[in-house]
Structures are given as structure tokens and as C-alpha cells.
Amino acid sequence: MLVPSLKVQDLIEEIRGAKTQAQEREVIQKECAHIRASFRDGDPLHRHRQLAKLLYVHMLGYPAHFGQMECLKLIASPRFTDKRVGYLGAMLLLDERQDAHLLITNSIKNDLSQGTQAVQGLALCTLSTMGSAEMCRDLATEVEKLLLQPSPYVRKKAVLTAVHMIRKVPELSTIFLPPCAQLLHERHHGILLGTITLIMELCERSPAALKHFRKVVPQLVQILRTLLTTGYSTEHSISGVSDPFLQVQILRLLRILGRNHEESSETMNDLLAQVATNTDTSRNAGNAVLFETVLTILDIRSAAGLRVLAVNILGRFLLNSDKNIRYVALTSLLRLVQSDHSAVQRHRPTVVECLQEPDTSLSRRALELSLALVNSSNVRAMTQELQGFLQSCPTDLRADCASGILLAAERYAPTKRWHIDTILRVLTTAGAHVRDDAVANLTQLIGGAQELHAYSVRRLYCALAEDISQQPLVQVAAWCIGEYGDLLLEGSCEEIEPLQVEEEEVLALLERVLQSHMSLPATRGYALTALMKLSTRLRGDNNRIRQVVSIYGSCLDVELQQRAVEYDTLFRKYDHMRAAILEKMPLVERGGPQVDEEAKESKEEARLLEAAPVPTEPQASKLLDLLDLLDGPSEDAQHPRPLDPSPGGALVHLLDLPCAPPPAAPIPNLKVFEREGLQLSLSFVRPPETPALLLITVTATNTSGGDVTHFICQAAVPKVCKGFGGGLGTPEEATE
Amino acid sequence: MGLREPEEIQQQIVRETFHLVLKRDDNICNFLEGGSLIGGSDYKLIYRHYATLYFVFCVDSSESELGILDLIQVFVETLDKCFENVCELDLIFHMDKVHYILQEVVMGGMVLETNMNEIVAQMEAQNRLEKSEGGLSAAPARAVSAVKNINLPEIPRNINIGDLNIKVPNLSQFV
Numbered sequence: 001m002l003v004p005s006l007k008v009q010d011l012i013e014e015i016r017g018a019k020t021q022a023q024e025r026e027v028i029q030k031e032c033a034h035i036r037a038s039f040r041d042g043d044p045l046h047r048h049r050q051l052a053k054l055l056y057v058h059m060l061g062y063p064a065h066f067g068q069m070e071c072l073k074l075i076a077s078p079r080f081t082d083k084r085v086g087y088l089g090a091m092l093l094l095d096e097r098q099d100a101h102l103l104i105t106n107s108i109k110n111d112l113s114q115g116t117q118a119v120q121g122l123a124l125c126t127l128s129t130m131g132s133a134e135m136c137r138d139l140a141t142e143v144e145k146l147l148l149q150p151s152p153y154v155r156k157k158a159v160l161t162a163v164h165m166i167r168k169v170p171e172l173s174t175i176f177l178p179p180c181a182q183l184l185h186e187r188h189h190g191i192l193l194g195t196i197t198l199i200m201e202l203c204e205r206s207p208a209a210l211k212h213f214r215k216v217v218p219q220l221v222q223i224l225r226t227l228l229t230t231g232y233s234t235e236h237s238i239s240g241v242s243d244p245f246l247q248v249q250i251l252r253l254l255r256i257l258g259r260n261h262e263e264s265s266e267t268m269n270d271l272l273a274q275v276a277t278n279t280d281t282s283r284n285a286g287n288a289v290l291f292e293t294v295l296t297i298l299d300i301r302s303a304a305g306l307r308v309l310a311v312n313i314l315g316r317f318l319l320n321s322d323k324n325i326r327y328v329a330l331t332s333l334l335r336l337v338q339s340d341h342s343a344v345q346r347h348r349p350t351v352v353e354c355l356q357e358p359d360t361s362l363s364r365r366a367l368e369l370s371l372a373l374v375n376s377s378n379v380r381a382m383t384q385e386l387q388g389f390l391q392s393c394p395t396d397l398r399a400d401c402a403s404g405i406l407l408a409a410e411r412y413a414p415t416k417r418w419h420i421d422t423i424l425r426v427l428t429t430a431g432a433h434v435r436d437d438a439v440a441n442l443t444q445l446i447g448g449a450q451e452l453h454a455y456s457v458r459r460l461y462c463a464l465a466e467d468i469s470q471q472p473l474v475q476v477a478a479w480c481i482g483e484y485g486d487l488l489l490e491g492s493c494e495e496i497e498p499l500q501v502e503e504e505e506v507l508a509l510l511e512r513v514l515q516s517h518m519s520l521p522a523t524r525g526y527a528l529t530a531l532m533k534l535s536t537r538l539r540g541d542n543n544r545i546r547q548v549v550s551i552y553g554s555c556l557d558v559e560l561q562q563r564a565v566e567y568d569t570l571f572r573k574y575d576h577m578r579a580a581i582l583e584k585m586p587l588v589e590r591g592g593p594q595v596d597e598e599a600k601e602s603k604e605e606a607r608l609l610e611a612a613p614v615p616t617e618p619q620a621s622k623l624l625d626l627l628d629l630l631d632g633p634s635e636d637a638q639h640p641r642p643l644d645p646s647p648g649g650a651l652v653h654l655l656d657l658p659c660a661p662p663p664a665a666p667i668p669n670l671k672v673f674e675r676e677g678l679q680l681s682l683s684f685v686r687p688p689e690t691p692a693l694l695l696i697t698v699t700a701t702n703t704s705g706g707d708v709t710h711f712i713c714q715a716a717v718p719k720v721c722k723g724f725g726g727g728l729g730t731p732e733e734a735t736e
Numbered sequence: 737m738g739l740r741e742p743e744e745i746q747q748q749i750v751r752e753t754f755h756l757v758l759k760r761d762d763n764i765c766n767f768l769e770g771g772s773l774i775g776g777s778d779y780k781l782i783y784r785h786y787a788t789l790y791f792v793f794c795v796d797s798s799e800s801e802l803g804i805l806d807l808i809q810v811f812v813e814t815l816d817k818c819f820e821n822v823c824e825l826d827l828i829f830h831m832d833k834v835h836y837i838l839q840e841v842v843m844g845g846m847v848l849e850t851n852m853n854e855i856v857a858q859m860e861a862q863n864r865l866e867k868s869e870g871g872l873s874a875a876p877a878r879a880v881s882a883v884k885n886i887n888l889p890e891i892p893r894n895i896n897i898g899d900l901n902i903k904v905p906n907l908s909q910f911v
Contacts, residue, residue, distance in 0.1 A: 128844030288802035
């Protein structure tokens with residue numbers, strides 16, 4: 001006698017009884033084995049129960065794909081119990097990526113046309129959840145028929161299914177547009193709700209549909225008015241508001257229809273005013289409706305008075321004690337900040353207060369809105385507030401806050417000095433969270449403000465002396481000290497208090513940066529270069545600097561080692577050139593990825609190119625090979641070609657090499673063959689009009705005394721160039 | 737839009753959501769920007785806390801946030817009516833019924849019906865339909881166990897009537 005299978009509840013009990021993850025897995029695996037066996041045996045009586053168990057197990061995260069075919073069988077069964085579970089299984093286990101999903105199309109078709117209401121409902125639900133485009137195409141007419149069936153239960157589901165079908169197959173809009181007008185006359189709220197969703201979908205997809213549906217604005221206004229004046233009806237009211245869901249949907253549709261359309265906007269004006277003033281705001285439902293109304297008023301061509309009312313309502317909500325209301329108010333204000341900027345500005349103080357909220361959802365919204373509200377007249381005050389926020393805000397908001405402040409500073413900085421101060425403060429507070437280009441931007445800014453060099457270097461020195469852990473700050477400070485070290489030591493500067501700095505202190509600070517384990521390799525590079533530059537800026541002797549530089553000549557970091565060795569060489573062999581090489585940087589043009597970082601290093605990089613052509617060459621010669629293939633057949637595709645360093649070495653950037661073609665350098669003639677008096681040489685010419693073209697001339701010379709006969713010249717072409725085979729010319733005999 | 741995530745991703749989303757929601761205090765707003773796994777920035781999580789349970793809805797920007805709060809309330813109240821004072825165990829042991837109720841409220845990612853009475857009436861009708869279809873295999877557990885426990889009188893093994901000896905066969909246990 002067969003052991004009767006576990007009931008669903010019993011299985012759940014067993015699973016919950018498992019004390020460890022491993023035990024649970026064991027129970028489930030055992031049961032799944034039984035279920036699989038049962039599926040194999042094809043027991044129709046218990047199939048629905050087996051699938052129900054499988055779906056539970058699936059919810060816990062265990063694989064259940066072997067139940068997919070059983071869903072099909074259950075859906076095809078005449079019993080409602082079977083269909084219910086089968087359709088649920090289809091929704092949970094099948095989607096358009098599984099081949100099996102198409103197989104239920106036929107069952108759905110049968111159920112839609114012949115099933116009872118409940119069965120039709122199941123089929124529609126499944127179709128709208130996982131129906132693929134092919135399924136939707138096949139079943140569109142069935143669904144269309146159901147739109148006009150007598151049962152409101154089926155009709156409301158059919159309407160929403162239509163929305164899904166249009167999303168999957170937009171051409172079906174033509175089928176589902178005509179019934180909408182009649183459906184709007186329905187009294188059943190469920191059908192109305194679905195119809196409005198359907199109309200919104202149609203309008204959003206096609207401007208023609210939008211125009212068509214503007215006709216129904218008066219009807220919508222009427223429906224909404226009826227809802228407002230119906231009074232308390234237990235059926236659909238939520239805390240005293242009649243069907244707020246339907247009201248909200250109607251208001252949304254009105255927004256879509258009234259946007260940029262005077263006439264429609266006019267028709268709905270009175271109604272919107274009525275809703276805005278009469279809605280009870282003591283409970284959430286009323287607030288939901290009011291919000292939607294406000295958004296609609298602000299989105300359509302409403303009367304000025306109404307707009308003011310709307311923004312004021314939002315402002316009031318910002319002061320509400322309910323956090324949810326404040327959240328939605330902030331979100332709505334953010335949407336308005338472009339179109340009604342001055343109106344939103346009036347609420348700036350409240351928005352700034354919201355920055356102090358402990359609730360991160362709120363403070364995030366407040367931050368976005370605050371940044372959007374910064375303009376040239378309030379930039380100082382706002383930046384102050386935002387800096388304050390930056391100090392205490394949660395980590396996930398820091399990056400956004402920091403870059404927001406920097407962006408605002410860039411756009412609206414009243415003075416350069418203020419700008420530098422602001423960036424400095426951001427780097428000190430949240431250095432680890434700023435974007436990578438902040439360093440480059442700041443050095444660019446400082447470099448360009450000559451009158452502020454002394455001020456900048458002093459402030460940066462002080463900041464660095466306090467804290468060497470914030471990398472962007474350290475990098476900028478090191479750069480500045482290197483560049484303007486002489487100004488630092490001069491002692492006086494009008495802008496801030498006089499600061500007496502000794503040479504030894506400066507060198508010590510830079511050495512600390514070099515040695516600190518907190519410094520990134522890039523930072524160390526900055527510090528070393530700064531030290532080097534100081535060798536020409538400081539008046540004392542350079543022994544200390546020379547010592548440091550020679551120590552780093554054996555550093556494990558290859559980049560640092562290379563620099564140190566080069567600087568050391570500079571001291572020992574090229575001392576006469578040192579001052580010229582290390583003089584002050586010219587201001588580099590802003591723009592593109594080549595900013596100060598590369599420009600500043602360019603001198604070193606030019607040396608790098610000369611010192612180590614090998615690593616760059618294979619890249620470049622591969623590139624030249626590529627170019628050759630485009631040019632045409634060439635015998636010397638295999639011959640390596642030396643890379644000439646480009647003539648203007650100073651500004652070649654390592655980054656450029658792989659991307660841009662190398663400048664055209666003349667290629668010397670090559671003697672490729674010499675034997676028994678016969679010489680073959682190749683000469684290369686790039687016509688100036690078409691630099692991508694390379695003309696190769698083969699010259700055959702007979703230096704022997706006698707004649708050369710039966711001379712055949714053949715060119716071997718790599719397969720890729722087959723297309724370019726023509727144009728070689730016929731083999732010729734050459735006699736001399 | 738009809739495409740499920742693979743099972744592992746589904747579970748990851750559930751876990752991430754759980755952690756995000758659990759961190760929330762009780763006096764802050766009910767809206768959470770979604771975690772990294774849930775769609776793009778257009779999605780947010782809206783949740784409500786009832787006793788030991790969190791009901792979390794993931795919605796996009798086309799839904800009214802405050803409206804969803806009410807929708808969650810409608811759903812929970814409907815569960816309460818269908819299960820008669822619903823508790824956590826009801827939801828665990830009747831997860832299929834929870835699905836069926838949810839299917840009457842939200843369909844294809846859109847709000848279908850918010851009238852609680854209609855939803856409850858529909859559920860009751862469908863449950864009655866299921867019960868009426870049930871054969872032996874769906875017989876109420878109580879009936880089966882009642883028959884099992886009937887006190888059958890002792891059947892004598894040997895009935896002696898004068899000279900006749902009738903052996904009564906051993907009847908198998910009623911299973």
C-alpha cells in the first residue's frame with residue numbers, strides 16, 4: 001500500500017522543526033524526491049498537493065524547475081482545485097525564458113472562452129503576470145471579448161490584462177482603445193480603476209491616443225465630482241475618503257491630459273480647486289489625494305492663483321510632523337525646482353532644516369533639494385549649511401554631498417579665494433569621498449590664481465601639518481609646497497596671519513608624508529617630486545633632499561624608484577639643467593582628460609619614453625601593423641619598425657599612445673635582398689594628402705656583370721588583405 | 737514585466753530587503769530607496785510594520801507613495817477577514833491562500849481592487865468551490881480520524897454453536 005504523501009501543512013511543520021540549515025535541506029531533499037517520484041508516476045489525485053508543497057519549498061529558495069510540466073497538467077485539468085494551484089505554479093515557476101511557457105497558451109484560451117468566472121479570473125491573472133509577447137498576440141481577441149462580458153469581476157481583470165498586453169505588444173493598442181469610452185461609463189470601481197490605468201498606458205504610448213482621450217476630460221471631472229460629493233459609503237471609503245485610490249488615478253490621468261493643453265486645463269480648474277480646499281487632511285488617505293492634486297495643478301496650465309495655493313500646500317506639508325508627509329513633500333518639491341524655482345526657493349529654510357533629520361531617507365531628499373536650490377545669491381549661506389551637514393552626515397551620503405558642494409562652488413563661486421577655501425574645507429572634512437578629479441581641479445584653480453599662490457600654499461601647509469591622512473588634500477598640499485615653497489618661506493602674506501616656517505620644517509613634513517603608511521603610492525610620488533622642486537626653491541643646501549632622493553632609489557615601489565633614480569641622476573650629472581627643469585609650471589589649458597596630473601609629470605614622462613622605449617614599442621608597432629593592413633599588401637608586415645619618439649616630447653601623454661595614431665615619421669629605405677648581384681630594396685612614401693596610405697616601391701637592381709633573366713617578382717599577401725590583391729601589377733621582367 | 741529573476745537573485749533580494757527594513761526605527765518614514773539589487777533608482781521600498789511582521793511593497797515612480805501605504809493596510813485587513821484574526825502562523829501555513837488573496841488586490845503589478853468586501857466574498861466563493869470538489873483525498877481530516885477511532889466491538893474468534901465450528905477470518909486493520 002502506498003504511503004500517503006505528506007500534506008502541505010505537515011511538510012511545513014517538519015521544515016520548521018529542523019534545527020539546522022543542514023537538517024532543513026535534508027527534509028526538503030527527501031520530500032522533493034517523493035514529489036519527483038509522484039510526478040513520474042503521474043498520480044492525478046494528489047498532483048495539486050505535490051505542487052503546493054513544491055511551491056512552498058521554492059519560496060524558501062530551493063530549485064523547483066521539475067514542477068513546470070506539472071503546472072501544465074494541472075491547468076489542463078477540469079477541477080478548479082487543480083487549476084488554482086497550476087496557475088499559481090505557472091506564475092511562480094514559468095516565464096518567457098522557459099520553453100514550456102508557450103504550452104499553456106491553449107489552456108488559457110480554453111479557460112478564457114469556456115471557463116467559469118473564477119477560472120477566467122485565474123487565466124487572466126496568469127496572463128497578465130507572465131504572458132509573453134507571443135502569448136499576448138494569440139490571446140488578444142479572447143481578452144477583448146471579455147471586456148464586454150456581464151461579470152464585473154472578469155471585466156476588471158480583463159482590463160488590466162489589456163494593459164499588460166499593450167506593454168508587451170504595443171500594436172495591440174488598436175484593439176483596446178475603442179472599448180475604453182464605454183468602459184468609462186461603468187459604475188463598478190474596479191473596472192473604472194482598470195480603465196483609467198488602461199487609458200494612461202495608451203496615452204503615454206501614442207500622441208494620437210492622447211489627443212483622442214482629451215475628449216473624456218469632462219467625464220472624468222464628473223466622476224471625480226461624484227466621488228467627492230457621494231458622502232460616506234462604507235464600500236470604498238478609506239478613513240472617510242471615498243475610494244482614494246480611484247481619486248488618485250483620475251487625478252493622474254487628468255494631469256497627463258491637461259499637460260500643455262489650455263482647454264483641458266481650464267475644464268479641470270474648478271474641480272482641482274475644490275479638491276485642494278475641501279479634502280480632509282487628518283488621515284493618510286486624504287493626504288494622498290491632496291498630494292496628487294497638488295502635483296496635477298503644478299503640471300498643467302493652471303491659473304496663477306491655483307499654482308500659488310499648490311506650492312503653499314506643499315510648504316505646509318514640509319512642516320508636518322508626519323515623516324511620510326515630509327518625505328513626499330520633499331520629493332514633490334524636487335520635481336518642481338526646475339519649473340517653479342522661485343516658489344520653491346521660498347521654502348529653502350525649511351528644506352535646510354530637514355538636513356538635520358536623523359531619518360536617512362529624509363535627509364537624502366533634503367540634500368538633493370538643497371543642492372538644487374543653490375544659486376548665485378545664496379551660495380555662501382547654502383555652502384555653509386552643506387559643509388555643516390557634511391561633517392555629520394551618514395557615510396553613504398558623503399560622496400554625494402561632497403561632490404554636490406564642489407559642483408555648486410564651481411558654478412557660483414563669488415571669489416577665487418572663497419572657492420579655494422571651500423574646496424579646502426571639503427577636502428579636510430571628507431577627503432576620502434571626493435571624486436578623483438577634485439585634486440586636478442584644485443591644482444588647476446590654484447595655479448591660475450597667481451595672486452593667491454602665497455595664501456594657498458600657506459593654508460595648505462597648515463592643513464597638511466595637522467593631518468596627513470586625507471589623500472586628496474595631501475596630494476594638493478604637496479604639489480603646492482613644491483611649486484610655491486619659496487612663497488611659503490617668505491613669511492608675510494596680507495590675507496592671513498604671518499606664519500614663520502623654517503626650511504627644515506617643510507622638508508620634515510614632506511618626509512613624513514613619504515614615510516607614512518597612510519600615503520598612497522601616488523601621494524608619495526607627489527611628495528618626492530615636491531621635495532625635488534624645493535631643491536631649487538630653498539636657499540639652504542640640498543644635502544637633506546639629496547639624501548632622501550638617494551634612499552628612495554632603492555624603494556620597492558617601481559614608480560617611486562624610477563623617479564628617485566632620475567632625480568638622483570639630475571643631481572649628479574645634470575646639475576646645470578636642474579633649475580631649468582624644475583622651474584614653475586606654466587598654466588595648462590583646462591579640458592579633457594589631460595589635466596595637470598599629466599602635464600605636471602610630462603617632463604618626467606618624456607624621459608620615461610627615452611629611457612624605456614621597449615614597453616611602449618610593441619603596442620605602437622602592433623598599431624602600425626594594423627595601419628599597414630589597411631594600406632594594402634606589404635611584404636614587410638613582419639619587419640619590426642623602430643618607434644621614433646614624437647618630436648615635441650614635452651606633452652606626449654602615456655595615455656595617448658594606444659588610442660591615437662603615432663605621428664607619421666619617415667621610414668628609411670630597407671634593403672631586403674642581396675644575392676649574386678641582385679639587390680631588392682623597398683622605399684616608403686606616405687602621400688601627405690592621405691596619411692593613412694603607405695606607398696611601397698620595390699626597386700630591383702642588378703649589380704652583377706651579366707644579365708638577369710626570368711625575373712619574377714611576386715608579393716605574398718596575408719589572408720586579411722585578399723581584398724586588396726588587385727593593383728599589384730603584373731610580374732615584370734627586368735633586365736639591366 | 738513578466739520576467740522572474742533566477743532563484744538565487746530572488747533570495748538575495750529578499751535578504752537584502754530584510755536587512756534594510758530591519759534597520760529602520762519606528763518613528764521614521766516608511767519609504768526606503770531600494771538596495772543595489774532592485775532595479776534602477778526608479779524603484780523604492782514602501783513598508784509597514786505590524787507586530788512582528790513587515791509588509792514590504794516594491795514600487796516604481798508611477799505609484800503614489802501615500803496611496804501604497806493605504807494599499808498595504810487594505811491587504812492586511814483583507815488577510816485579517818479571510819483568516820479570522822490573522823496571525824503569523826496563518827501566513828506561513830497557508831502561503832498559497834495568501835497568494836490567492838494578493839492576486840485579487842494586485843495583478844500584473846497594477847492595483848486591481850481595493851474594496852475589501854468584494855475581495856473577501858470572492859475568496860469565500862472560491863474556497864467553497866474547492867471544498868465541494870474534494871474527493872476522499874480531500875476529505876476533512878477530522879472525518880477520517882473519526883472513522884479510525886470508532887470503537888468496533890470485539891469480534892469473537894471462534895463461534896461455538898453446538899457441533900458446528902465456524903472460524904472467523906482475521907479481518908485486516910482498518911487503515
